[in-house]
Amino acid sequence: QKEVEQNSGPLSVPEGAIASLNCTYSDRGSQSFFWYRQYSGKSPELIMFIYSNGDKEDGRFTAQLNKASQYVSLLIRDSQPSDSATYLCAVRRDDKIIFGKGTRLHILP
Amino acid sequence: GAGVSQSPRYKVAKRGQDVALRCDPISGHVSLFWYQQALGQGPEFLTYFQNEAQLDKSGLPSDRFFAERPEGSVSTLKIQRTQQEDSAVYLCASSLEIRDRAKNEQFFGPGTRLTVL
Numbered sequence: 573q574k575e576v577e578q579n580s581g582p583l584s585v586p587e588g589a590i591a592s593l594n595c596t597y598s599d600r601g602s603q604s605f606f607w608y609r610q611y612s613g614k615s616p617e618l619i620m621f622i623y624s625n626g627d628k629e630d631g632r633f634t635a636q637l638n639k640a641s642q643y644v645s646l647l648i649r650d651s652q653p654s655d656s657a658t659y660l661c662a663v664r665r666d667d668k669i670i671f672g673k674g675t676r677l678h679i680l681p
Numbered sequence: 682g683a684g685v686s687q688s689p690r691y692k693v694a695k696r697g698q699d700v701a702l703r704c705d706p707i708s709g710h711v712s713l714f715w716y717q718q719a720l721g722q723g724p725e726f727l728t729y730f731q732n733e734a735q736l737d738k739s740g741l742p743s744d745r746f747f748a749e750r751p752e753g754s755v756s757t758l759k760i761q762r763t764q765q766e767d768s769a770v771y772l773c774a775s776s777l778e779i780r781d782r783a784k785n786e787q788f789f790g791p792g793t794r795l796t797v798l
Contacts, residue, residue, distance in 0.1 A: 576723075604785060615772055615789035616724065660723050667737055667780065669714070669787065671723035 575599060576672035578661050584678045591648040593675050595661030598642065602663040605637055607646045610658045610674065619659075620646070651679045683707070685790035687773050693796045694763045702758045702793045706775030714787065715748055715758050716772040724772055730756060763797045770794050 577596045585591040593607075604623045608616035622628045622635040622644070634647040644663075648655055658674040686705040694700050706713050711732055716724035717740075726740040732753035741748070745764075750756040760767055774787040 580721075606787075615792050617789070618786050621786065662723075664785065667712075667729055667731070668726055668739075670726060671716075673721075673723045 574672070575665075575670045576661055576663055578659075578672035578675050580673055581676040582678050583675055584680055585651050586680050587651055587653060589651055591651045591655065591677055591679070593646040593648075593659050593661075593677065595644045595646075595672055596642055597644070597661075597663045597670075599663070599665050600639075600642065602642075602665045604664040605635070605644045606662040606664070606669070607633075607635060607644075608660040608662060608671075610660055612658075616660055648677075653679045653681050655679050685773055685775055685788050687771075687790040687793050689793060690791060691794050691796075693798065695798055696763060696765060698763050698797075699759065699761045700763055700795065702760075702771050702795070704756045704758070704773030704775075704790060706754065706756070706773070707788055708754075709777070710775035710788075711753075711778050712776045712780075712785075712787075713750060713756050714774045714776075715756070716774065717742075718770045718772055718792070720769075727758070727771075760795075763795075765797050768795055768797045 606621045607619045610616045620635045622637045628635045632649045636645045660674045661672040713730045715727040718724045728738040730750040745761045747759045770792040772792045773790045776787045
């Protein structure tokens, strides 16, 4: 079992709808959780991080963490074509940040 | 201010050749990471430095891979006797302090795309 699991997609969402991206992790000792966006041919850029159970909102983005279920999600409201990218879930365990394979998101105009 | 820079951006090597990849982190960033990203995959952890100390090198795939950060700033990832399976994008990232929740955002460089023929 990979330490960080994501559905590779592609996930297709109509413009203006809510995109929901999910991630599970295996190590209960994981301490912080990150969502990165990566456009094709570019390097990852941080969208949000969360370390407490519950929701964290930033503009159109909401990160949700459930440590009991070892589950992290990212909601993107009012999806825009510019949101089309690969979304990487990452967890910090000690000094290491472990990435999932990423979910390809495609926003349909 | 300047972000993380990496050089070269592209490198083509013949199998068996040695290569050196350079990373200039953001000034003042204590933590520096190297990742390997194959096509269609997420970044895979290679190694981590806290200042000049290499605290974790568990992700280096073989003893052909070597990394250093002698003065706690610039880092070099060296790959000896390159093989075709080494072809990937090598990403460098830095953060103020990975152990501090308030300072652990990683900033990535543009990467070096290595192609081994």
